Amino acid sequence: MRDILGYSGRTVVVSGAATGMGAAVARTLVDLGAEVYALDVKPVAAPVAQATVVDLRERASIDAAVAKLPAHVDRLFNCAGLPGPPFSNLDTTLVNFVGLRHLTEAVLPRIPSGGAVASITSVAGMGWQKNLDPVKALCATTDFDAGRAWLEANTDKNNGYLFSKQCIIYYTKTRSVELVQREIRINCLSPAPTDTPMLSSFHAQVSKDFLEKHFLAPIGRNATPEEMAEPLVLLNSDAARFVSGVNLMVDWGYGAAVEVGARPSLL
């Protein structure tokens, strides 16, 4: 049988592998024959080759975790994230974007030509073009410490979850232009509401009724973690070898409904 995904024997790194979508990604990759290196602030239950504790809010913690990874990495999956409250805007954007970017840039030198990076952003980031100036300003910072300093100096521009997710989309697209020189692909995926531990935090922030009224996928139910993990695995696979710079909306048509004006745009 032809293996169009091509994960067998590949070395892959998955952040956020303890719960939710990241755990589903790690399990799927183990099933596909990959050697999985998991990173998370919480314990990882999936049967991975190695699980390393990392706190993406801290540069030193990311650097220490990267030092434990293999010298050769074929694929990086950025799945870790914070939902916003009860976490601060600073912590949320550090984990969701500044830490994600630092981890990505630290792993990229180990990824050879033909490799790929895929990150989870969110449907919540779809208004990124309307907020381009602050997004570009944070993305223009050159490293973790400069990113953190920018966030501390610009608390009025960082609303936490939405801003952090907008930055992932802009970073992915700008980095794809540069990484084509090394034949490395980089993409991101925007989930609609998904039944993971994070969903209860969103319900606490805006109520379940509000979220379902305005953001439920047109098919009328939330996604399962696997329904996000599998398209993410596809994006980083050989089957997607001509795909880069894409923000894949995995929302059963929510974004399409907004684009054609069949549903109001709240983002």
Ligand SMILES: NC(=O)c1ccc[n+]([C@@H]2O[C@H](COP(=O)([O-])OP(=O)(O)OC[C@H]3O[C@@H](n4cnc5c(N)ncnc54)[C@H](O)[C@@H]3O)[C@@H](O)[C@H]2O)c1
């Ligand atoms: N669940 C949803 O409805 C939804 C919708 C859109 C996007 N997302 C995004 O999907 C991704 C996965 O989230 P999920 O829904 O599976 O939730 P989750 O809470 O189950 O997973 C998040 C993972 O990130 C890890 N993490 C949190 N803080 C960390 C830190 N400081 N350092 C390292 N790891 C840390 C957690 O331990 C957990 O394993 C996130 O980026 C999230 O923003 C979720």
